[in-house]
Amino acid sequence: MITDNFLRTPLTEFIADLKKKKINRFYFIYSADKEKLISSRPEFEYLAAEILNNKRDFNKHEGLFFELTDKYDSLLGAFIHKTNRGQGQGGVRFWDYEHLGDFISDGLRLSEGMTRKNALAGLWWGGGKGIITHSPGVDRKDPEVRKYIFRKYGEFITSLKGAYLTAEDVGTNTPDMYEIYKHTRFCTCIPPETGGSGNPSAPTAMGVVAGMEAGLEFLGLGTLQDKTIAMQGAGNVGLPMIQFLFEKGVKNVIVCDINPENIKRAKDKFSGKNMTAELVGIDDLSIFGHDCDIFAPNATGAIINPESIPMLKAKIVCGAANNQLQNPERDGKALMDKGITYIPDFLTNRMGIVNCANEQYGYVDNDPYFHRHLDKEWEHSIYKTSLEVLGNSKKSGLSPALEAIKLADHHAASLHPIFGHRANMIIQNLVAEGWENKL
Ligand code: NAD
Numbered sequence: 001m002i003t004d005n006f007l008r009t010p011l012t013e014f015i016a017d018l019k020k021k022k023i024n025r026f027y028f029i030y031s032a033d034k035e036k037l038i039s040s041r042p043e044f045e046y047l048a049a050e051i052l053n054n055k056r057d058f059n060k061h062e063g064l065f066f067e068l069t070d071k072y073d074s075l076l077g078a079f080i081h082k083t084n085r086g087q088g089q090g091g092v093r094f095w096d097y098e099h100l101g102d103f104i105s106d107g108l109r110l111s112e113g114m115t116r117k118n119a120l121a122g123l124w125w126g127g128g129k130g131i132i133t134h135s136p137g138v139d140r141k142d143p144e145v146r147k148y149i150f151r152k153y154g155e156f157i158t159s160l161k162g163a164y165l166t167a168e169d170v171g172t173n174t175p176d177m178y179e180i181y182k183h184t185r186f187c188t189c190i191p192p193e194t195g196g197s198g199n200p201s202a203p204t205a206m207g208v209v210a211g212m213e214a215g216l217e218f219l220g221l222g223t224l225q226d227k228t229i230a231m232q233g234a235g236n237v238g239l240p241m242i243q244f245l246f247e248k249g250v251k252n253v254i255v256c257d258i259n260p261e262n263i264k265r266a267k268d269k270f271s272g273k274n275m276t277a278e279l280v281g282i283d284d285l286s287i288f289g290h291d292c293d294i295f296a297p298n299a300t301g302a303i304i305n306p307e308s309i310p311m312l313k314a315k316i317v318c319g320a321a322n323n324q325l326q327n328p329e330r331d332g333k334a335l336m337d338k339g340i341t342y343i344p345d346f347l348t349n350r351m352g353i354v355n356c357a358n359e360q361y362g363y364v365d366n367d368p369y370f371h372r373h374l375d376k377e378w379e380h381s382i383y384k385t386s387l388e389v390l391g392n393s394k395k396s397g398l399s400p401a402l403e404a405i406k407l408a409d410h411h412a413a414s415l416h417p418i419f420g421h422r423a424n425m426i427i428q429n430l431v432a433e434g435w436e437n438k439l
Pocket of ligand 1: 237299
């Protein structure tokens with residue numbers, strides 16, 4: 001049974017109820033005039049009301065679209081937050097959710113995060129997020145399961161007519177993107193063999209290094225030359241980051257990881273360099289206590305929190321991990337109070353999305369539309385935006401995390417210079433054509 005509090009409804013029960021009622025599509029659309037979230041089905045008006053009341057995660061999201069797969073009981077979601085700057089864009093994750101509320105909250109939060117990341121990067125994209133729920137008992141590694149689910153996701157995206165553009169995210173990879181791409185043109189991060197931009201991890205590392213340089217400049221500490229960097233996570237982003245840091249002349253790097261293979265890779269790649277790689281347990285926070293100039297969280301989110309902040313000895317925190325602050329308001333302030341300069345993650349880790357942003361416009365060597373994000377001149381470059389955010393924070397007394405959100409929300413209100421609010425027109429069109437009954 002679906003309970004009257006959707007946050008507590010187990011996802012499996014919600015899906016069973018959809019099947020019983022033969023509902024395979026539904027949506028929620030925000031009406032700015034009525035300040036109401038409108039449900040495609042009267043039986044889900046209680047869900048619309050609860051989503052609207054979820055003040056923490058809901059922020060006038062323009063459209064939320066859902067479809068249930070015939071096989072494997074996956075709920076496909078496209079969460080479109082704000083499309084003033086263009087189509088709602090953001091990766092699709094393939095993930096387990098225990099409750100319906102966790103699934104919806106994640107989509108709401110992550111799609112708003114993409115609006116901000118894209119706007120701060122000066123990209124002409126709005127914010128969106130895809131989620132595919134994984135059902136218990138289904139083998140997610142089975143190639144047939146993946147092929148079916150990603151084909152269905154591609155068809156689902158096609159049905160949304162371009163209001164949402166998808167990309168790779170947690171739980172999905174480039175071959176999955178290719179499977180989606182076979183069934184929709186509204187997909188980025190496809191493999192280079194099919195004209196895509198491929199793995200974005202090294203560009204992401206470059207962007208974070210540009211953020212570190214801005215932090216040092218802001219504090220009057222010069223360049224990365226002779227600095228010490230402590231890093232959590234030597235994965236796809238961490239490893240190339242070490243390389244870029246040595247190229248910038250850092251004195252030494254201390255890195256930790258929970259995966260022995262990644263520690264070995266780091267040791268092999270940087271033997272002869274001044275680098276220490278430590279294998280740690282998952283709850284080991286000793287890396288936070290190292291004497292260093294910069295601490296780079298390159299592993300998981302929510303790692304900057306009341307337990308880890310008191311241990312930090314760095315002057316700057318700047319890394320690739322998404323949502324590093326467990327609580328942006330509380331932890332942003334705690335870092336400031338401790339005299340630590342925080343460069344917000346969604347500002348510096350943008351290069352993954354930048355890497356695939358202009359796939360459809362083709363490729364040139366040393367693409368200026370890519371490199372301007374890493375230079376010191378362009379108004380939306382990581383370096384300049386970081387300095388702007390840190391300057392605003394110094395003036396206002398608000399943390400850099402909150403100042404970055406303010407600046408992002410300001411840019412997110414701009415309309416696409418050619419297409420205006422076209423993606424919202426698409427959403428209205430889907431409603432008018434009865435999208436929910438078209439399967
Ligand atoms: P990854 O999985 O390749 O690397 C993460 C590494 O962190 C792994 O080696 C893992 O073993 C290690 N790790 C996990 N928990 C740890 C812990 N408690 N202590 C120490 N090490 C731990 O992921 P990635 O692609 O390198 O991405 C790193 C972070 O950056 C992630 O949070 C990701 O969401 C974010 N990010 C990545 C990109 C990208 O282009 N890959 C873009 C934007 C943001």
